[in-house]
Amino acid sequence: MAGAGEAPVFVVAGGGARSALHQLRLAEGIRIVATPRHAAVLLIVGRVTEAATESIRHVHDQMAGPRVTVAWGHPEPTAVPVRAATDGGVAEATELIRRQFHNVVNGVIAPEPVWLPDIDPVEWRGVGPYGHGGAGMTGGTPYGRPLALRAPARDGLELDVLPLTVGPWFPALPAGLALRVSFQGDIAQVVEVVSADLVGFESPGGVVARTGEPLLIRDLELARARHHLEWMADTFRLAGIDRLALAAGRLAASIDPGDSALVDRLATGARRSLLGPMSLRGVGVLPSDIDLSGLGPIARAAGRDDDLRATEPAYREIGFEPVTHHGGDAWARFEQRAAEAVQAIELAGRAGDRRAFGAGEIEGPDGRHRVGEPTPATRLVTHLEQMLTGLEWGDLVTTVQSLDIDMESVTVGRAAA
Amino acid sequence: MTVLGVVVQVAAVLIGGAYLLAVADRLAGGGSANVLAALAHPIERASFLLLQPVTTTERPDLPAWILAPSLLAGLAAVGAVPVPIGGPSAAGDISAGLVLFGAAMLIVLVAVFIFGWAPNSAMPMIGGYRFAAMVLSIGIPFSLVVLTTAIPAESLSVGVIVESQSNLWYIVVQPLGFVIYLVTAAAIAFWGPFDLPEGADLAGGIAAEAAGPRLAMWRLAQAALMVTLSLMGAAVFLGGYHGPVLPGWGWTLLKTALVLLVLASTGRTIARMRVQRLVWFGWVVLLPLALVDVFVSGWIAL
Numbered sequence: 001m002a003g004a005g006e007a008p009v010f011v012v013a014g015g016g017a018r019s020a021l022h023q024l025r026l027a028e029g030i031r032i033v034a035t036p037r038h039a040a041v042l043l044i045v046g047r048v049t050e051a052a053t054e055s056i057r058h059v060h061d062q063m064a065g066p067r068v069t070v071a072w073g074h075p076e077p078t079a080v081p082v083r084a085a086t087d088g089g090v091a092e093a094t095e096l097i098r099r100q101f102h103n104v105v106n107g108v109i110a111p112e113p114v115w116l117p118d119i120d121p122v123e124w125r126g127v128g129p130y131g132h133g134g135a136g137m138t139g140g141t142p143y144g145r146p147l148a149l150r151a152p153a154r155d156g157l158e159l160d161v162l163p164l165t166v167g168p169w170f171p172a173l174p175a176g177l178a179l180r181v182s183f184q185g186d187i188a189q190v191v192e193v194v195s196a197d198l199v200g201f202e203s204p205g206g207v208v209a210r211t212g213e214p215l216l217i218r219d220l221e222l223a224r225a226r227h228h229l230e231w232m233a234d235t236f237r238l239a240g241i242d243r244l245a246l247a248a249g250r251l252a253a254s255i256d257p258g259d260s261a262l263v264d265r266l267a268t269g270a271r272r273s274l275l276g277p278m279s280l281r282g283v284g285v286l287p288s289d290i291d292l293s294g295l296g297p298i299a300r301a302a303g304r305d306d307d308l309r310a311t312e313p314a315y316r317e318i319g320f321e322p323v324t325h326h327g328g329d330a331w332a333r334f335e336q337r338a339a340e341a342v343q344a345i346e347l348a349g350r351a352g353d354r355r356a357f358g359a360g361e362i363e364g365p366d367g368r369h370r371v372g373e374p375t376p377a378t379r380l381v382t383h384l385e386q387m388l389t390g391l392e393w394g395d396l397v398t399t400v401q402s403l404d405i406d407m408e409s410v411t412v413g414r415a416a417a
Numbered sequence: 418m419t420v421l422g423v424v425v426q427v428a429a430v431l432i433g434g435a436y437l438l439a440v441a442d443r444l445a446g447g448g449s450a451n452v453l454a455a456l457a458h459p460i461e462r463a464s465f466l467l468l469q470p471v472t473t474t475e476r477p478d479l480p481a482w483i484l485a486p487s488l489l490a491g492l493a494a495v496g497a498v499p500v501p502i503g504g505p506s507a508a509g510d511i512s513a514g515l516v517l518f519g520a521a522m523l524i525v526l527v528a529v530f531i532f533g534w535a536p537n538s539a540m541p542m543i544g545g546y547r548f549a550a551m552v553l554s555i556g557i558p559f560s561l562v563v564l565t566t567a568i569p570a571e572s573l574s575v576g577v578i579v580e581s582q583s584n585l586w587y588i589v590v591q592p593l594g595f596v597i598y599l600v601t602a603a604a605i606a607f608w609g610p611f612d613l614p615e616g617a618d619l620a621g622g623i624a625a626e627a628a629g630p631r632l633a634m635w636r637l638a639q640a641a642l643m644v645t646l647s648l649m650g651a652a653v654f655l656g657g658y659h660g661p662v663l664p665g666w667g668w669t670l671l672k673t674a675l676v677l678l679v680l681a682s683t684g685r686t687i688a689r690m691r692v693q694r695l696v697w698f699g700w701v702v703l704l705p706l707a708l709v710d711v712f713v714s715g716w717i718a719l
Contacts, residue, residue, distance in 0.1 A: 005461025034620040035540075037472065037628045040465070064472045064628030105465065164539050172618045186543045186692070238617045239688040240609050242446040278610060278688040393543060394691055397618035 006031040007101035010039035010063065012056055013175035015200045015408035017046025020073060020090065022230045022249050027094040034171050036062040041101050044082065045072045045093075047200030047408075052176075055168050055198065056080050057115045066111035068104040070097055083112065161189060168198050172238060172397045175199060176407035177381075179388070188396050191388040193381060197414075199407040214355035215362070217314060218257075221348040225263070226255045227365035228297075228341040231404050232266065235334060238401055239280075241273050257349035260342045267338040280331035284399035290383055295376050296367025298403060301336035302328030308363035314356040318347060330402035337404075366404055377405045378413025423509045427497045430670070434644030434677060435637055441681035469629030474536045477626075482535035486631060489528040490638035496521040496645040499575045500652045503666035510576035515567055518575070518649055519560050522605055525642065526552040529607065529614060532635065533623035544614035544622030547692050551604055551613060554699025558707035559601035562594040565711050566653040568718045575649070579657035586656040590717060594710040595654045597703055599680065602646040604695070606639060609684030613692050647676035 008031050013021050024045075025032055033039050036059050044056065057080060060069060071085040072093045084100055086092050103109045167178030176199035182190040229252035236245035244266065251262055270276075286292070292299035292306065299306040300322060307322040309315040323339045325332045357363070360371035367376035380403050388396050439459035444452070473479070499514025511517065526549060533545025567573050569590065570581040578587075588595045604611035615622040624635055651657060651672035658665030690698070 005458070005465055008465075034617060035625045037626055038621065038632070064469050066469075105468065162539060166539075171620055183539065183543070185546050240612060240617060240685070241688055242685055246447045273686055273688045274610075275688040278690045278694065280688075283691070392691075392693060394613070394616065394618045395693075398691075 004102075007041050007097050008033045008039045009041045009043050009097060010036040010059065011171075012042065012044045012048065012052075012059060012169050014044065014046030014048035014052070014198075015411075017073065017175075018230060018406070019226065019252075020093075021045060022233060023090040023253050024093060025233075026246065026249050026253060027090060029098050030094055036060070037064055039063050040065075040067060040104065041097055042067065042069045043072060043093075043097060044069065044074070044080070047074065049198055049200050051196050052168070052198035053080060055178075059169055060112075061114040061116050061118075066104045068100045068109070068112055070100055072096075080115070083109070160184070165194060167194070168196070173400055174405045174407050177400070177405065179384075183393070186393045188388060188391055188393060191385050191396070193384050197411045199411060201408045201412050214358035217318070217351035217354050217356050218348045220356070220362075221344040221351065222255050222257070224365045225259075225341045225344040225348070226252045228337040228344070229255070229263065229266075231337055232270075232334070232341070235280075235401060236270070236275075238397065239273075239275055239278070241270075241275070244269050244273060255345070257345060260345040260349075263338065263342045263345060267335070267342075270334065270338070275334065276331040279394075279398060280329065280334055280402070281327075282329055282331075283395045284330040284333070284387075284402045285328050287383075287386060291379075294368035294370075294373075295379070296363065296365070297336045297340060298333060298367070298376075298380075300324045300340075301332040302326075308361060308368055309356070312356040314351075314354040315347075318350040318354065320347060330398050333402045366406070366409070375409045375413030377407075377409035380405055381410050423498060426502060427494050427509075430502065430648065430673075431493060431497060431641040431644050432637075434647070434673065435640030437674060438640045438643055438677055438681055439636075441678050442684065445682045445685040447685075463633050466629055466633035471630060472626075472628045474538050474626050477537045478531075478535040481531045482627075482631070485528050485532035485535060486634040486638045489525065489532070490634070490641055492521045492525055492528060493638060493641035493645045496642075497648055500648050500669075501576045501579055501657060502669050503664065504658055505576060505580050510574055513573045514575040515563060515573045515578070515653075519563055522559070522646070523552065523556055525605055526556075528638075529623060532627075533614065536626035538626045540619045540621070540625045541623045544616075544619050544625075548607060548614040548623070550692060550696055551607075551611065551699075554696045555601045555604045555703060558597055558699065558703040559605060561704075561707040562591075562597045562601070562710055563649070563653065565591060565594050565707075565714045568711075568714045571718075575652055579652050579659070582656040583659055586654065586659075588654040591654065591710060591714055593706060594714070595650070597707055597710065598650055598654065599676070601703065602643075602650060603680055603684065606643045606646055606680075608639075608643060608680060610687040610689050611695065612684070612689060613695065616689055643677060643680060644673065647680065648673045650676045 006029055010033055011021060024030060036042065040063065042060050042063060048056065060067070060080070069080065069082045071082040073087060074085065084096055086096050100109070104111050162183040163180070164183060165178055165180050167173050168176050173179070178194035178196065180192040180194055181188045229248050233245045233248035233252065236242070236248060247269070248266055251259060251266065286298070286302065292302060292304050294306065303324050303326045305322050305324055309320050310322055323336065323343055325336045325339070362369050369375055384400070387399060391399065436459055440455050443455040443458050496518045498509035499511055499517055501510055529548045530545040533541040533548070566578055566587050569587065570578040572578060603609070607614045615624055619625065624632060627635055648669070651669060655672045655676070657672070658669045660668035663671070
């Protein structure tokens, strides 16, 4: 009975796994869960680096058990001992995950033991059952952990502060991004990006290095529409509107030049679900001193008419005009990406076999990619600490999601610059 | 009816309702295409959870963690006791039944907070904080609209309130009260769009560290709480057991299921509210509207 149900899967998503993961979410018989505690299967999908080994081991051991680990789409074996692996498509991966789940639940295969020793991360230094007995009012640092201490009051309310690292596989943040946060209640008083390249990339130059000759506009625009739809699916999921998330994911998986009305309908559904007033409006406004040029939809959502496609003759031939929105908040970015997805599908329908770009630059779904220039994601990550400080945790997550940061692109961009 | 009879009746309604809610939630979220798969889903999930070992975290407050799901389930049961199911004579119908219900629903805050606090982990704890902020903001409008139904009936006994609706359901005279009741009830049961303590941004929030039997118990308790809130909503606004043809208990259960289904479908179709907006919404929108409901109902009753 237990093994017949959905396999609860926790995903560690490496480089190049974005679309595959979105397709897996549509598969029957699999439920992707928010915390390893609720999972029986750990799925490592895409490219992860050696540096990620330790964090993956930690995630693995948090699974309640019976547990099993599966790898999908790795060019080379990972540093962790996986039980089964596949390089196939979504159907094979789904089948493999379901079979492993069924086997481990029914005792056909032995559940995996924990990979790390079950000991206290820091040696016991306190007195008594709760580690009290240190110096000072709160007992100093019993148990080797910084206990709640007073932090300077940022908003006039003095609360205890709790230092914590969130990530790198926190499901509501981009895969591979870890933040060191000092919480006061649910306010992030101090935010620091932990720099470690955990997500592997395919080629050092990223998307521009692979574009030696002009690209088919049709392919480029359909990829853009798919990218935005996947982003919309994630946004819906974060806001708890699962039905729309599934609809967006299905549309992304089968994108076609005739689909623009369907995307329009999805955007209408989003408005009816009150996504703007309930969760996105007024959240994630960028500080005014950030240079928006080249940030693609983020710049255009703030009213900036900034798009490399406007300079390409082939795009002008098919009647391209940049779309913009006003407000520059998370809701404007949602409307911007929804409008760009519709526009991209229409452009793909009109493009024929026209080609554009190829001279070392390209207007990607997330903005301008140019040889020798940091990628939009790399630039955004450097501004995160400034943007996120002082935000309520839910708003912080919404803000990061609205920026559409891909850690693979961050790594590539760092190397390029 | 004996005490044992009341216990069996409440348990049957809550567990049956919880199962219905789990199936409806599954269909509303689009997770299952067909009804048969949705019907099997809660049983499959529960059987997996019951098979899992009990996990722990580093230095949890174990007694509190073990107790919280039972406390929540107990509060749901206490809230359901004063509601008459089949007809005017309910064994659990005490003279101040509405007050007992209101008190039990506000103590839900304690159960949810300690469930977030106990595992000694950050995301559950933040979920607990959030729920405290939520209940402080919507608790007063919730209590006000519940108590307002006592004005036309001139009694705090749920049995008398239902009996006095034989000609006119209170949803007709207090439509605003019913809407506020639905909104605040969803918030008290931390159900979407007010599932902030368990939001995706907290990776499961208060339940992020719970697994196995403990998680199963917590889910059951939450669903039972939803059933209790629907049962009371059906009793004090929709006329409870009053209705033609069907027996009294049939009407009570039908109306309860209807409220439950409305809550289940809005939970998956409306986006989750930000906590700041919810606090604002509670104090600036719901509280004045609840007061309007009290004054208008009082004026009509006079």
